[in-house]
Amino acid sequence: MRIKPYPVIMVMLVCTLPVQADHLEELVVTASQDTRTIDVADELLISSDLAQLLKRAPGANVNSNGPLTGIPQYRGMYGSRIAMSMDGTQLAPSGPNWMDPPLSYAVGGQLESLKIYRGIVPVSVAAESIGGAIDVKSTQGEFGAGENFELGGRLIGNAQSVNDSYHVESAVYASNNRNRVRVAAMTENGDDAEFPDGKIRPTEYERQRYDLGYGFRTGNHTVQLDYGYNDTGDSGTPALPMDIETIKGDLYSLRYNFDRSEVLNVTVSLFGSDLDHTMTNYLLREAPKASQWRRNSASSDNMGFKFITTVFDNTGSSTFGFDGFSAKHNSDIDNPNNPMFFVENFNHARREILGVFLERKEDFNAHWSGELGIRFNRVEMDADKVNATPAIMMPAAASLRDSFNNSKRRQVDNNLDLAAKAWFRTTDNINWYLGVAQKNRSPSYQERYLWLPLQATAGLADGYTYTGTIALNPEVSRQIESGLNYSNSTLTLAPRIFYSKVKDYIQGTTSEDTAAIAFVRMMNRQNGTNNPDPLQFSNVDAQLYGFDMDWAWQLNPRWSLSGLVNYVRGKRDDSSDDNLYRIAAPNATVRLTYTAPAWTATFETVGYAKQDDVSAVNDERESSSYGLINLNATWYATSNLQLAAGVDNVLDEHYEDHLGGYNQAINSDIALGAPLPSYGTNLFARVIYTF
Ligand SMILES: [Cu+2]
Incomplete structure (x- = not known):
């Protein structure tokens, strides 16, 4: 991938506003003071899992349970602690195990x-952003200059x-000065991936995606209507007890924007999605005996x-x-061999959040600028009564069902978020930063119900069964972070240190529910399994702290060096001295890039330290250190044609990503419960044709 040092002007001029990628097309990762924008079009991502791109931003990583299931991690927090928006819309996954993050x-x-x-998220960006926020923008196509429609598009293929x-994917855009239309389609397919000692089964996948968009503009007003259809087929998730059979999703959004540059901007959006998902423990992996076949049909209906x-x-x-x-x-879970x-x-299980917010950005003088935000959220959750065959047959399960059905399941949380940031520019090259915040996250429906x-x-993928706790409190994080952005004509550095104290952090703890324990033990006797006693979602206290930095150094017009350094530590902050579960190991990346007029080439080394600060209660295993070498080159053959190729893990290193989970599918190459290995040497190529 190409990275050039961020020009001086970027850090200097962009005091409080995020830089838009299109202003700086040269850059793959665009830095502003408090965001990192990855220009996806220029980015050489071959993986079907877009989340892998996050590893190119400081502080970010990915919890992976399969080839399509990357769950963003940022500074040690992950899952629903990270807000994610797509063109201003959001959705909740249909899978109770986040097979569709x-x-x-x-x-x-x-x-x-x-x-x-980066770090503390402005309150205007997302409702709940205790651990960070990611914002994805799709290409809508540009409005044209005149009344005649112009046609353009893009074709991308990789292997x-x-x-x-x-x-393979293609998008076609047609537009004039008032209207724009977008039609896009994508199909992808992969087989089980190889690692140096065999194959990781099942990691095959297949997915299709279709998109339609229409935009209308008059004066300063724009209306945009978008529809997307996702169709994922058989796809493996070896770190989880089942694999994806289908994920079918309809995504809708309607957006109105009024934009008078530097005067007033108003956006109103309405959005929704209908997501349906099935998963099984018998289609892609070796099936258990007939009585233990399980199929889970899950759905989420989202509106916002x-x-x-x-x-x-x-x-x-x-x-x-x-x-x-x-x-x-x-x-709902069933067994196709047993209709009973x-x-x-x-x-x-319902979760509704309503929020109101106010934010002020101020440039006090040539040196000082700041941002102050306040947000109030009301979260209301509820769930209907449940039943199950085991609850009809077994007293322990009946007791769990009855206590759930007889409890007050409706819960209301009132959460107050505050964020304050200040920047102080001492010289033309250095901008100091200090931020403090209080951020909340109400429990997820899994954690409560x-x-x-x-x-x-x-998607915790620790192999434990869990029960929820209806009366959980919201997590409250109090955070402080500080750092600086340094930039001269050849060198950019942006280090940050951060500390968060999280009151009521939600963590699985050893269950004290005798019915839940009895149920798991009884199932073990019945099925000949040896699942450990269950965990229960509980409020504990935690702290997370660390350091991250990205840097870039332009050696001369042709050669540049760039890289990342990440360190995060997460531990309990109550009577337990345990560590938090699934925290990225310390890591660093260094890239050497050569840029010629028509091509670029990159030599990349990635190093991960061992992770021995592991969670005892989640029975997390320590992982070893490793180093990787990756190579790639891109050739801009013509103004319309771009060709790229590369090799990841050149030395075919056998290694285990600490965030890659443990194997839950029978596989002669990987023992059950062993850490899942990462992919071996991968040769790849990509073509982008623009017309
Ligand atoms: Cu699932």
Whole structure:
């Protein structure tokens, strides 16, 4: 991938506003003071999992349970702690194990940019952003200059050797000065991936995606209507107890924008999605005996809106607005060999959030600037009564069902978020930064309403069954971070240190529910399994702290060096001295890039330290250090044609990503419960043709 040092002007001029990628087409990762924008079009991402791109921003990483399931991690927080928006819309995954994380609904080639907020997220950006925020923008096509329609488009194809996969997509845009239309389609397919000692089964995947968009513009007003259809077929998730059979999703959004540059900007959006998902433990992996076949049919119905207004004045801008999002989840388990068997895993589990916010950005003078934000959120959750065959047959399960059905399941949380940031520019080269915030996250529906011990944990993939706790408190994080942005004509550095104290951090703890423990032990006797006693989602206290930095050094007009350094530590902050689970190991990346007029080439080394700060309660295993070498080159053959090729893991290193989970599928090459190995040497090539 190409990285050039961020020009001096970027850090200097962009005091409070995120830089738009299109202003700086040269850059792959665009830095502003508090965001990193990855220009997806220029980015050489071959993986079908867009989340892998996050590894190119400081502080970010990915929890992976399969080839399509990357769950963003940022500074040690992950899952629903990270807000994710796509063109201003959001969605809740249909899978109770996050087989379809929100980011999996974004299609690489149709994206303009992937923006990661650095550290404390402005309250205007997302309702709940305790751990960070990611903002994805798709390419809508540009309005034309005159009344005649112009046609353009893009064709992208790539292939990789490690899993014999291909990916083909095309987008066609037609537009004049008032109308724009977009039609796009994508198909991709991969086989089980190889590692140096065999194959990782099942990691095959198949997915299709279709998109339609229409925009209308008159004067300063724009209306945009978008529709997307996602169709994922058989796809493996070896770190989880089941594999994806289908994920079918309809995504809608309607957006109105009024934009008078530097005066007033108003956006109103309405959006929704209908996501349906099935998964099984018998189609892609070796099936258990007939009585233990399980199929889970799950869905989420999502609806939301956002109204946001920004008024600009001489010294800054004020943003205010309100937003809402509601998600309704169902999840039912059956056994195709036994029509009598059923489990109502989640029955109309609902989560509704309404928020109102106010934010002020101010340039006080040539040296000082700041941002102040306040947001109030009201979260209301509820779930309907449940039942299951085990609850009819076994007293322990009956007791769990009855206590769930007889409890007050409706819960309301009132959460106050605050964020304050200040920048102080001492010289033309250095900009100091200090930020403090209080951020909340109300529990997920799994954390509150998982009534029967199951591995339905939004993708924790620790192999434990869990039960929820209806009365959980929201997590409250109090955060402080500091750092500086340094930039001269050849060198850019942006180090940050951060510390968060999280009150009521939600973590699985050893269950004290005798019915839940009895149920798991009884199932073990019945099925000949040896699942450990269950965990229960509980409020504990935690702290997370660390350091991250990206840097770039232009050696001369042709050669540049760039890289990342990340360190995060997460541990309990209550009577337990345990560590937090699934925290990225310390790591660093260094890239050497040669840039010629028509091509670039990059030599990349990635090093991960061992992770021995592991969670005892999650039975997390320590992981070893490793180093990788990756190579790639891009040739801009003509103004319309771009060719790229490369090799990842050149030395075919056998290594285990600490965030890659443990094997739960029978495989002669990898023992059950062993850490899943990462991919071996991968040759890849990509063609982009623009017309
Ligand atoms: Cu699933």
